[in-house]
Each structure stands twice: as structure tokens, then as C-alpha cells.
Amino acid sequence: MHAPSVFDAFRATKPGCKVLPDGAFNCEPELARLDAPLTPLDAFFVRNNGDVPVDADPKDWTLDVDGVVDEPARFTLDDLRTRFEAVSVTAVLECAGNNRRAFDPPTDGLPWGRGAVGCARWTGVRLADVLRCCGLRREALYIGHHPPDRAVDGRGPALSRGLPLAKALAPDTLVAFSMNDAPLGRLHGAPLRIVAPGFPGSAWQKWLSRIEVRDRLHDGVKMNGTDYRLPRRGYEPGEPLDPADFDVIESMPVNAMITTPVDAVHVRAGDRVVVAGYAWSGRAPVTGVEILLDGSTPLVAEMESAAERWGWRRFRAEIVVPDGDRVAVTARASDATGERQPLGTAPWNPRGYCNNTAHEITLSIAR
Ligand SMILES: Nc1nc2c(c(=O)[nH]1)N[C@H]1C(S)=C(S)[C@@H](COP(=O)(O)O)O[C@H]1N2
Numbered sequence: 511m512h513a514p515s516v517f518d519a520f521r522a523t524k525p526g527c528k529v530l531p532d533g534a535f536n537c538e539p540e541l542a543r544l545d546a547p548l549t550p551l552d553a554f555f556v557r558n559n560g561d562v563p564v565d566a567d568p569k570d571w572t573l574d575v576d577g578v579v580d581e582p583a584r585f586t587l588d589d590l591r592t593r594f595e596a597v598s599v600t601a602v603l604e605c606a607g608n609n610r611r612a613f614d615p616p617t618d619g620l621p622w623g624r625g626a627v628g629c630a631r632w633t634g635v636r637l638a639d640v641l642r643c644c645g646l647r648r649e650a651l652y653i654g655h656h657p658p659d660r661a662v663d664g665r666g667p668a669l670s671r672g673l674p675l676a677k678a679l680a681p682d683t684l685v686a687f688s689m690n691d692a693p694l695g696r697l698h699g700a701p702l703r704i705v706a707p708g709f710p711g712s713a714w715q716k717w718l719s720r721i722e723v724r725d726r727l728h729d730g731v732k733m734n735g736t737d738y739r740l741p742r743r744g745y746e747p748g749e750p751l752d753p754a755d756f757d758v759i760e761s762m763p764v765n766a767m768i769t770t771p772v773d774a775v776h777v778r779a780g781d782r783v784v785v786a787g788y789a790w791s792g793r794a795p796v797t798g799v800e801i802l803l804d805g806s807t808p809l810v811a812e813m814e815s816a817a818e819r820w821g822w823r824r825f826r827a828e829i830v831v832p833d834g835d836r837v838a839v840t841a842r843a844s845d846a847t848g849e850r851q852p853l854g855t856a857p858w859n860p861r862g863y864c865n866n867t868a869h870e871i872t873l874s875i876a877r
């Protein structure tokens with residue numbers, strides 16, 4: 511695993527981010543740092559299941575495509591850039607474990623707060639163009655990503671997930687080489703990563719070096735059992751898990767966060783306070799956000815127009831601070847499937863995924 515000095519070097523590139531206690535380098539920002547249409551790179555969360563491959567010389571990097579294709583191929587970065595059209599997509603990247611910390615009782619997995627999410631403008635080539643150029647066979651059904659990063663114990667790949675073919679061929683699914691118009695950083699998968707808007711972050715393979723086209727679901731590391739899967743039925747804490755009850759997560763649910771003001775800020779009764787943040791959904795466009803004061807008197811927030819399907823949407827509302835010692839302010843988004851964020855606590859699931867409970871902050875009221 512990495513020496514402490516390597517961890518320190520990673521940390522130095524992410525000022526204001528909190529490093530999670532883990533053998534791999536994982537960090538998330540304070541929510542106030544997410545108060546921007548595109549998340550600055552130094553505030554973008556990092557999720558590693560294992561080590562971070564050494565900085566490879568991009569000139570030597572190659573991407574192999576094999577499996578059920580007529581012509582397996584190896585692409586250099588130059589091949590990708592010269593043979594395929596470059597496209598940009600603004601999209602939210604969210605870890606399936608975002609806000610896992612809010613589950614009660616706690617589950618296995620990293621105890622993320624609400625910061626395991628960011629929105630960036632990703633540039634690369636369409637994965638569909640790359641795959642089609644290799645001649646997809648009729649039996650192609652799924653792709654598997656085979657990465658070079660190793661598990662913390664040094665044994666085996668850290669993570670090897672994939673995508674159903676329909677998502678791999680969707681026009682907004684990319685093999686990306688840049689993030690916010692800068693080259694992908696080392697921590698974010700340079701020189702190549704998958705961008706799979708709406709899917710959980712675990713499908714956005716970093717340091718992409720090999721794609722296997724398969725005639726069945728991928729079975730790589732953390733693709734099986736209950737990993738990145740939700741049960742089809744309710745599970746009680748402590749109940750033995752039957753993997754047959756679990757389906758792969760293929761979209762992140764509607765979610766929103768208040769990025770201003772910050773939790774526990776002091777205000778005065780009668781003050782007008784702007785409550786603002788971002789809402790997104792991996793399932794359907796966001797339709798609106800309502801703001802609740804102490805759980806009632808919903809106010810409809812103003813929404814910035816949704817220029818980008820996969821980006822996040824700014825919401826804003828002005829509240830008048832009531833009398834009292836404190837007031838709870840909740841933002842609750844809905845999307846075009848009719849789904850609304852749960853209030854209070856999200857339904858518990860054994861691995862702690864997809865916690866999209868409505869975000870509540872508390873304002874302290876000065877007299
Ligand atoms: N090769 C590789 N790709 C990976 C991972 C990993 O551990 N190894 N983690 C995944 C997970 S779980 C998430 S949430 C995203 C996080 O992307 P980021 O670190 O750029 O924010 O990367 C995904 N891609």
C-alpha cells in the first residue's frame with residue numbers, strides 16, 4: 511500500500527477535504543465547497559477501493575478492447591483522439607455510498623457524509639464509437655472493465671465493474687480524458703476513465719486499460735454478491751443476506767443538498783436568508799425542490815433552467831427566520847418519475863447504498 515508520505519501528497523491536492531479512515535485514499539469536501547455549478551477539482555471527492563496506479567506516461571498508455579468482438583483492438587491515447595469525435599458531457603458523479611453515515615443502524619462500508627458527489631464537465635470520446643469500431647458481435651450483452659489498481663492487501667484487482675451494453679452504447683457514455691477542461695488528475699483516473707452518467711460512481715472505472723465485451727453480466731471484483739446491489743425486498747438489520755434478492759444498482763435516485771448556508775450557522779429572527787444548493791437525479795430530470803421549515807410550510811424553490819440532462823440544477827429560496835431558538839431547514843427534490851426524496855430517514859438497506867434522505871440543516875436563532 512502507499513507510504514504515509516504518498517497519502518500526504520494526495521491530501522495536499524485536496525485542501526478542505528476530509529480524509530476517511532481507510533487503507534486506501536478516500537476523501538470528501540465540506541458541503542460549502544460544493545456551492546458551484548462545476549465542482550472545483552481540489553474539492554472533488556475521491557473514492558479508491560485500492561491503490562492509485564503510479565503516474566503512467568500517457569504516451570505509453572493503451573486501452574484494449576476484447577471479448578465478443580470481431581476485431582479486438584489496442585488504442586493509444588492518440589488513436590482515441592484522432593480516430594473518434596471528442597465530446598463533452600456535464601454530469602454528476604455520485605458514489606453509491608454517499609451519505610451512508612445517515613443509516614441507522616450503521617452498515618458496512620465507508621461512512622461517507624453528503625460530500626461523495628460532484629459535478630464536472632467531462633470530455634472524451636463516445637464509448638459506443640470505440641466499441642462499434644471493434645465490431646460488436648450479436649451476443650454482446652455487457653462490458654467488463656479490467657483495471658490496473660490493486661486491492662489494499664496487494665492481492666487482485668481493487669474493483670472490476672462494468673455496464674449493460676445499452677448503457678455502454680448510450681451517446682453520453684464516454685471514455686474521458688479531461689475533467690473541467692483540464693487533464694484528468696491522477697486521483698480521478700488519468701489518463702482514461704469511464705463516464706456513465708446516472709449510474710453509481712463505481713461504474714465509472716478509473717485508469718481504464720481494458721474493456722471486455724461479454725455475452726453475460728460481468729463477474730469482476732465487487733460485481734457479485736451484494737456489492738453495489740439493492741435488495742428487491744425489505745431487509746431487517748442482522749438478517750442473513752441472500753444475494754438472489756439483490757439487483758445491480760443502475761441509477762442513482764433523486765437527491766439534493768443545501769450548500770448555503772452551512773449547518774448550524776447563526777441567524778436572527780426576521781432575517782431573510784437565502785437557502786440554495788443543487789438537485790440531481792440519475793433516473794429522470796429534476797422537476798423541483800421544496801424547502802420545509804421545521805418540517806412544514808413548504809416553499810417552492812426557484813430553479814435555474816436545466817441546460818444539461820446529467821448536470822445538477824441550482825435551487826434557491828428566500829426564507830424568513832421565525833422566532834425561536836433554532837429552525838430546521840429541509841430541501842426535498844423530486845424528479846420526472848414522480849419520485850420524491852424521503853423525509854427523515856431513507857429506507858435502510860444492508861450495504862448502505864443510495865441514501866437520498868432529504869437534507870436538513872439547523873439554523874441557530876440569536877435573540
Ligand atoms: N479503477 C478504479 N476505478 C474506480 C474506483 C476504483 O477503486 N478503482 N472507484 C469507483 C468508485 S466506487 C467511485 S464512487 C468513483 C469515484 O471517482 P473519483 O475518485 O474520481 O471521485 O470511481 C470509481 N472508479
Ligand SMILES: [Mo]
Pocket residue numbers: 557604605606607710711712
Ligand atoms: Mo463509489
